[in-house]
Amino acid sequence: MRKIGIFGGSFDPIHEGHIHLANLARTSAGLDEVWFLPCHISPHKKDRPPTPGETRVKWLELALADIPWAKIEPVELRSESPSYSWHTLQTLYEEYPGNEWFWIMGGDQWTALHTWSKPEILANLASFIVLARDGSVIEERPGFRLHLVHGEHPASSTEIRRALEAGEKGIPFLDPAVELEISQHPL
Helix, strand or coil: CCEEEEEEECCCCCCHHHHHHHHHHHHHHCCCEEEEEECCCCCCCCCCCCCCHHHHHHHHHHHHCCCCCEEECCHHHHCCCCCCHHHHHHHHHHHCCCCEEEEEEEHHHHHCHHHCCCHHHHHHHEEEEEEECCCCCCCCCCCCCEEEEECCCCCCHHHHHHHHHCCCCCCCCCCHHHHHHHHHCCC
């Protein structure tokens, strides 16, 4: 049985912070792989439309090219509706039987998990690796298997997008290949 971590997000764009936290989750829980799962439309981020999915997958391919434990799983991009985690994990559970599943999330999402659609289905199918900022308090939830990992990274997708829009070069925490791709194919 392989231990697979699911790391969902918009990855708009993917940056070193994402990779650092995925690796932290991988090593602390002894995962065989981390599957980066770009969402189609996050139900939590309706304030602005995401960059097209195929573009974000290209960025992921560039940033993860030399990382043997990282895989891209575009299952949510095949849907026209918002991406609900319970449905995604149920689909992966059926498509890839025999794996042990771990859902990787930040402490803020763990705290808000009760607002998600059908979190009990996620709890039945996976353990949760919660990445908490140092000093934050994370409480256990009855019926949910929690693996707590402390760590953080200073990268910010919002700040990286701002720097890209301003035409800055050599943006901290952005893979140079991803930065070059974005500069050659502006959105």
